[in-house]
Amino acid sequence: MATLGSIAPSCIPITTHDLLAIGQRFGIDYRFPEASDRSQPAPCVARGRVMDVEIDPTLRVTHSDLDVLHAYASTSRRTAPWFLSVILEGRIQVRLGRQSFQLQAGDAFSAHFNEQTGLEVFQPAPQRLRILNVSLLACTEPPIFSSINCSPINVAPPVTPLLHTWKVPQFLIHSLETALASNWPIERQRLLWQGLALQLLAHGLPVPIASLEPSDERGAGSIPPGLSHRDHQRLERLRQQLEHSPNQDYRLEQLARNAAMSPSSLRTKFQRCYGCSIFDYLRRCRLTQAQEYLRRGYSVQQTAHACGYRHATNFATAFKRAFGIAPHEVHHRH
16 A cells, blocks of 8 residues: 655655654665764754655655755665666765766666665765655565566566666656656555556666576476577577677578577477567667676777677667666766
């Protein structure tokens, strides 16, 4: 059952004590580098309001609209499968491990963190700061991360902490602003924010290669209907080849010969087994590899060629379509 509550119900002062209380509730350590005057027990850090929407026990949306008067920092240490943040107005600095980004209006980040590697966010002042957060929380009963409200969405977190930045599509920004301005009854608000939260997850979660492997309700290691055990083994060898060597120049006819199938049979069976076409899968493998090259400091041109793209412009278009951010932005940030 959704609940709509306000941590700060109207445009009121938010003190260090208020933030510390919020931090205790949500597992966040707050720091106030400008609060050097210890004679004030609870100096005002910001003015504004924070709306908290609990959609269900696994999904929470929080919107903060603040006039930040004094800079402050936070470190989230409670393990979170996924945490998404959209900057609607203002600017922040976010850090996770060795990764650090400066983000502004229209930017967003998706993060998986834990108690050992906390998510650090710095809010400079003075500024108006409007942020929308989506928290995907762990379920208390298995299967964990298998669904949201029984929806067959694979949202399993990565094995290690991860910080992924992306650009929010303009149509989604418009939808968020419209929802924030609405004054609907609680149940309609629940449906509205549930839909928007799922859209943000769909756009903002990085797509790991593993998510394209057979992982549905058939169970691990099972064979899709209509495929023989031998066909499944051949397809899996082919998939692993594409994943491990995505920069090669592949042709459908050669791949089909390697799998001992006709080209039309290979197309049909690969789609049935993995839920996407061969070359969609290859494209995702190449773009995932490209992210790693850009983070290592490769130029856009070098990355494009290393990942099997003949033209950097084609690579840049595909990369931005997949991740919502241009490759040169990833290169410059690292």
